Amino acid sequence: MLKLIKVLLVLILIGWIISLNTQPNQKLERVEIESGGELAHVTYVIDGDTIKVELDGEVETVRYIGIDTPEPYREGEPECFSKEATSANTELVQGKIVRLVKDKEDRDRYGRLLRYVYVDEVFVNEVLVRDGFAEVMNIKPNTAHSAEFKKLENIARAGEIGVWGACSKGDNKNSQDKAVRQ
Template sequence: MFKKFLVISVPFILILCGCSKGEISNTLEAVETGVELTESLLSTTDESNTSEDAEEVVVKYVTDGDTISFFRGGSLEVKGRLIGINAPENTSKKELLGDVSTKYLKDLIEGKKITIERDKDSTDKYGRELIHVFYDGQNINQLLVEQGLARVAYVYDDYKYIDLYKESEEIAKNERRGIWSIPNYVDEESNGYDMSVIQ
């Protein structure tokens, strides 16, 4: 099932190798000011196809592009980590495009009712629930990856939607969206990002 959905389109900006701080600053400004709402039909997993243990919760706040807090049962606050992906940091550690990824997710789901689905790994080492997130028929983990605002990472098992996330990552790579617009920024040897490429 396809649904019309307002998404934030991040410009596909290709940055040449050896970028200066000024060039990076100009690029970030272009990304942030060039963000616009567009109607998009995305190939995503319908909420009606989620597993029987899918649960509706309300998002209290978005911490960054892959971490949220939500209310369970109306009052119990729980921290959740979007499983199978990693967005640039935007908390104590600041990484390029972390603020853009955070704002994207915040605008999308903060204060909203979402559906979450757990996988084989239930929590991470910080005690956060590992979750696939759905909103208005959209798989949000996939959406972040497809927009180039997160990468596939921390895959320790055959997670339910991991093939979907990998396919979306290839789209983002090929079209140089977001994090993939900066040569060597996505560290292929780890699950993170290499800020040293920004001079």
Template sequence: MVLAVIDGDTMDVDLGGRRATVRFIGIDTPEKTGGYLPAECGGDAATLRTAELLPPGTEVHLQRDQELYDRYDRLLAYVYRAADGLFVNRYLVLDGYAGTMHFEPNTQHRAVLDTAEAAARAAGRGIWVDCGGPNQRLEGAS
């Protein structure tokens, strides 16, 4: 169950009474304002959209890949909303809130995510039209 969205590609969940931070595999959303890194174009929108998709209390299914944790001790997962099966990682890319970011060996859904990114670019959705792509620092962001 979702406890809180941290940013566009990270959330806290309850795993059987234990709080765990989950990093969505295969995607990267821009950095939000007020985070640890300088804010990027589209970061606040991505965080808001993820929070709309996964409000606290939302039941999710987490699918792992080859590695269970990243170097920051975050659980790595493909995230599916339990109520309707929405593949959240794919949706965020397809709707232009995220770009793909693949790290071997965690590439089980690489083709699906790459296809979603190509569709978002072609349609001019989100960060592709608003920002010129991912990782574009906001003016004046430090």
């Protein structure tokens, strides 16, 4: 019994030490990790495809590459399914350490970092398309995952998953119109 208590105390101590090393307010240095990309801490979810992260002690805005979600702040009225897309993104990334992977371009015309986003091994951009929260938005030259995203979008559309089942065609903007805004 005493041995069991000692083991439990050691495990609790190890857990406490690990938690000290992963506090959300710690400054993350820009670190290239083995499978590519940089680690950052998500400090705020703006909408379904845009987040704020702490990277190198600075706050950066990150725009997800290859996808577009309904806009919650567009011309007075939020687009259909924008709240759900923002909530899904929040659930996936808020407060977490993410891996940001660049394609060809570093930033868009608004100065936002353009990145594919991963939480552990979960590919966030892909999940948002697969689950019907986002549609594909190809903007060259950042198209490394375009074919995968398009297949997933077609499945979501056919199954009327997410935005594809919840919103009438008039409520959704097509990808070409959105690409012009990018």
